[in-house]
Amino acid sequence: MNQSAPANPAxxxxxxxxxxxLSIAVAGAVLFSTKxxxxxxxxRYHIDAVTLIAFRMLFSFPVFAAVAVWKMRTQPPLSTRDRWRIVGLGLLGYYLSSYLDFLGLQHISVGLERLILFLTPTFVLLINVAVFKRRVKPVEWGALGLAYCGIVLVFVHDLAGGSGSAILGSLFVLGSALAYAFYLLxxxxxxxxxxxxxxxxYAMCVSSxxxxxxxFLLRPASLLVQPxxxxxxxxxxxxxxxIFPVFMTMAAVQRIGAATASQAGMIGPVxxxxxxxxxxxxxxxAVQLAGTGLVLVGIYLLSLKT
Known part of the structure; x- marks a missing residue:
């Protein structure tokens, strides 16, 4: 049964x-963006992205492992092919994407980071165009243009403000969004x-x-001792x-459908x-607000057409 759609969408x-x-979707989007x-x-405590993401997964792993064990005991076993696909998806969508995101946050503002990640639906569309030869309607091209104009506006603003290495950080977060787009596909x-x-x-267990x-491969175990x-x-x-955003998003999708939950999630960048x-x-x-507005309008228009 498809768990990502309401029981009777009609x-x-x-x-x-x-x-x-909607309340669950909005709360989940806000919590997820707060990361x-x-x-x-x-x-500020001089830890790096490797240590940060390790601590994040050390604390969240027991919950996802418990859910995984429950599903293993109550549902039929997966085929070997599906197991390997889940390994690949976990490494791509929750390991690589998260790691690149946290690397990028060492260099750019949280506002720019969230806007770049919000371009994930546009990457999904562009991958469909490049790989699956999907035809893009003029309205969709317009929506893409608005979203990318908004990103450029905020990026140039942050670059002029000297907020760290904006170019390097933005490239890391772009890589994160691209990795997650492939995960979604x-x-x-x-x-x-x-x-x-x-x-x-399962995917979160792989990522953890x-x-x-x-x-443990790249850092000494002594770094586990922190303030x-x-x-x-x-x-x-x-x-x-x-943990909360993952389950809240799934609960929202089950209640109101993926499209409505996705649109409610636009509160995240704001x-x-x-x-x-x-x-x-x-x-x-004002420049950041204008850029954010362009991105949100572009993604909203794109969501209406997909």
């Missing part, structure tokens, strides 16, 4: 169910066959093992910015912009 949702689903702010706070068919909860739990193994705020922030990163200002002291300028 029937209009009751208002209470719609409000509940960039938490990462910036962690970087590769996971679509598996979600329909094995369910979103099972796929996410990869991130923790990477830490208490690092542990608390890492726990918050794992629980409130990883919330990140203002959280960055509130908690990190990053400025919110």
């Amino acid at each position: 029937a209009p949702l009751p208002r209470a169910a719609l409000v509940t689903g 960039a702010v938490v990462a910036k706070l962690l970087y 590769g996971s679509g068919e598996m979600v329909r066959r094995i369910g979103s909860l099972r796929l996410v739990a 093992v990869a991130c923790i193994a990477q830490f 208490a705020p690092v542990y608390w922030l890492s726990l918050a990163n794992a629980v409130f910015c990883t 919330s990140t912009l203002f959280l960055g200002a509130l908690l990190l002291g990053e400025p919110v300028t």
Whole structure:
């Protein structure tokens, strides 16, 4: 059964169910976007991306492992081919994408990071054009143009402001968005066959093992000893910015459908912009607001056509 669609998509949702689903989707998007702010706070304690992502997965792994074990005991075993596909998807979508994202956050603002990641649907479309020869309508090209103009506007603004190595950081986050786009393309068919909860739990377990193994291969074990705020922030990163958003997004999709949940998730870049200002002291300028608006309008128009 497809877990990513409401039970009867043709029937209009009751208002209470719609409000509940939208609330869950918005809360999940805000929490997931907050990981960039938490990462910036962690970087103040002079840890690097390898250590940050290892702590994130150390704290979140037990929950996803418990869900994975439950699914293994209650559902038929996967084929060898599906197991290898999940390994590949976990390494691509939750290991590589997350690692590149946190690398990028060492160099750029949380507002620019969230906007670049929000371009993931445009990468999915462009990959479909390049690989599967999909035809793109003029409205879709216009939506793409608006979104990329918004990114360029914010990027040039941050570059002029001297906010670290904006070019390097933006390239890392672009790589993160691209990796996640390939994950989305590769996971679509598996979600329909094995369910979103099972796929996410298995893929997150793969990612957790990869991130923790990477830490022990590249860093001394002594780096596991950190000041208490690092542990608390890492726990918050794992629980409130990883575990909760994953399950909340799936719950929202099940209630109101993927399209509506995706549109509700557009609050993410806006919330990140203002959280960055509130908690990190990053400025919110008219240029950033204009760029954010262009990106949101572009992605919204694209979501209506896909």
